[in-house]
Amino acid sequence: MDSAEQLSQEANDNENCQSSSSNLNAAHNDILGKIKTKKKQIFKLMKRQNTNKKKCSSYSGPTHNRKSQNDIHQIDIRQHSNSILNLPPNLSLEQKDSSINNNPSQNNLEDDELFSLNGSFCQSPPFQHIKDIADNIQITEKLSDMKISSHTPPLNPQRQYNLNMNPLNFHEDDDQKSNEDSKYIEENYILPQKKIKTQNNRNYEQKRQTQANSLRNAYKLKQNEEENQEDLHNIGFDNEFSHSAFDTESIQNNNIDNQTQNQEIDADDHEIHLSPAANAEGCSYAQSIMNSHEKKQMQQQQQQYSRREKSLEELSKKFLTIFLQKEQMLISLDKITQQLDVERRRIYDIINILESLKLVTRRGKNNYKWNGFEQIFDTIQFFSTQSEKQEVNLVAAEQNEKKEKSLEILSIGFLKLFLNYKQTLSLEEAARKLSPNNSENQKIKTKIRRLYDIANVFKSLGLIKKVQLNETKKPAFQWIGITGLQDFYNSSKDKEGLGSYLELDETNKSQKINKKEQQIQQRTLSNSLVNLQNQNDQNNTQDNTEREIINCKNINQLFQSLENKNNTLQQNLIAPFQQEKVIATEVADKEADSSASKSNCFFSNSKNSAFKRVRKSLSQTTQQNAQINPNSRLICLENLVRNSIFQCNQLTNSLNMSQKLTQLFEQKGRPNIFQNIVNDQNIVNNLNNTTENQQRKQSIQSENKKEYSYSWY
DNA sequence: TATTCCCGCCAAATG
DNA sequence: CATTTGGCGGGAATA
Structure with missing residues (x-):
């Protein structure tokens, strides 16, 4: 028996055991x-x-x-x-x-x-x-x-x-x-x-x-x-x-x-x-x-039979909703098929496309791995780094040797077209771009069918949307990108998963959490607050940064400074919330209050990994940036900034959570340890706003991408 | 009508 | 071998 399968089996058993109770x-x-x-x-x-x-x-x-x-x-x-x-x-x-x-x-x-x-x-x-x-x-x-x-x-x-x-x-x-x-x-x-x-x-x-x-x-x-x-x-x-x-x-x-x-x-x-x-x-x-x-x-x-209900878009949304909140975990095809009550073939469609986004990886028969939603930012950045045509072919050739997964390759190609070629594409155009020049009509037709499939999954992620080209002419798809991802993430966050799913490596997780808690003890709350204040001061120099961006001749420098900024951001901002997490754990132990345990879960899951990923992608970008063309650099930058904003939004959410906790504490008559943080929320709000401004200007830039791209050198 | 794309056959891959 | 995975195109639902 495959070891992974065994693992999932065991997890399954555990789940079952836990779910049994006396009245059952x-x-x-x-x-x-x-x-x-x-x-x-x-x-x-x-x-x-x-x-x-x-x-x-x-x-x-x-x-x-x-x-x-x-x-x-x-x-x-x-x-x-x-x-x-x-x-x-x-x-x-x-x-x-x-x-x-x-x-x-x-x-x-x-x-x-x-x-x-x-x-x-x-x-x-x-x-x-x-x-x-x-x-x-x-x-x-x-x-x-x-x-x-x-x-x-x-x-x-x-x-x-x-x-x-x-x-x-x-x-x-x-x-x-x-x-x-x-x-x-x-x-x-x-x-x-x-x-x-x-x-x-x-x-x-x-x-x-x-x-x-x-x-x-x-x-x-x-x-x-x-x-x-x-x-x-x-x-x-x-x-x-x-x-x-x-x-x-x-x-x-x-x-x-x-x-x-x-x-x-x-x-x-x-x-x-x-x-x-x-x-x-x-x-x-x-x-x-x-x-x-x-x-x-x-x-x-x-x-009444409705085609809509069964559409790949809906299905994909359901699929993603289940895993959105999870970090890495195993996916058993059998289980997911049953949970979504859908034909197996359809799951393959979705998984193949998600594989191209690196959200999912194949681990073996009947066994896939969910890589965490944040992974998609890396992927987008990765592909926006590669230049258009030659590399598409190269990648296609590389992967042809291993396996022929046309859907996956096509999906990657489609993604790249959006990132490197045009923001708005009609499917036929995309299909022609993605096939060899001696294109037979029949092949194109099939390709278009597949592109519809892919587009549906992308739509479900909020990556693209459908638009009418040139006023009621041909339909086409427009790239929305990370903004859309954010919306999707936020909108389906509330829905929770459709149900519990087998978790991966519970023991490891709790060990990690313990380590984190030890680290937290080294930081004092006041320190964090001071740092937070400093951080705020730094952000007042943001206009300078912007000038840097526009006038920058040395792109390496720019990335370096951005990375530094983010490092300090990470160090300074994460500490208070980790502090908060400890408290939340206490509350959960003592009061077993639902909101408290919720926040506990929230912190342990997304926050740290989110920052980790920002860091990772930053360093990746810096490494890669020697080989990329100016156009791509701009996209990278844009992604980078949006990425940061995404994380900032998450922070804001956690602040809301901390407010709730505060109320809870007051109700219970406990000393409110992190009152100060809540009072200082405007600090973070400022932070958020300034970054948003940055984003706005950034996106204006990207609209005029071509003009700007000349001034980069 | 044109666009959209679900459905499921069946072949290739896998174990 | 049985099962899983995935290419592919017909033709039905939809606009």
């Missing part, structure tokens, strides 16, 4: 009992059918789809457990449960046997690890799967079956006859199954969708006719029950009474039996109908 356990036990009852029923049926454990093939749907289905219902389990299990609402069954539970050894026996009876059960006996709800869902899924694959092999018409045989010994029944059976099954069931399998894979997802839709439509019709006459249980339960493989009578009719007929079990069985996903969707839909009429309308709107 109650629900868990409840479900467990029901499952056991179901299993008992199934067991009986299977005994009757004389199913041979080895001949029974497991379900043949596409594996990744199936996997994702397995986890989908984690959220809904408590609401839908009844319907997923196809249990009637009256729980007379619980009596049986209790009797089963009172005899554990017998239970185990039954479980084992049951698992060995059906291929899909064999894969992983879920009862092995009773951890939490999630496991239950897997079990129920598998029960449902079995319902789907109730494709039990056909009975051999040549043979007389003893329906009253002792079920526990049925597999030892009669060796010769068993062999006959197996041959029969092999020829009439397994081989045809294989043929069907391929096509079945293809159609499975589609069928699942159709099922879900038709089910919902059915509900809708019913609703229209009968207007609130029914309650949730009737809808949810009756419909499913009619399809249920657990309906003992129907099974007996099908498989036992008609046993002499030559039964054909084909792939269309999939259509008859509802997939678990369809069940759940149907159920939730039914529930919403019952709740209110307003919801009904909303649901109808939702049901």
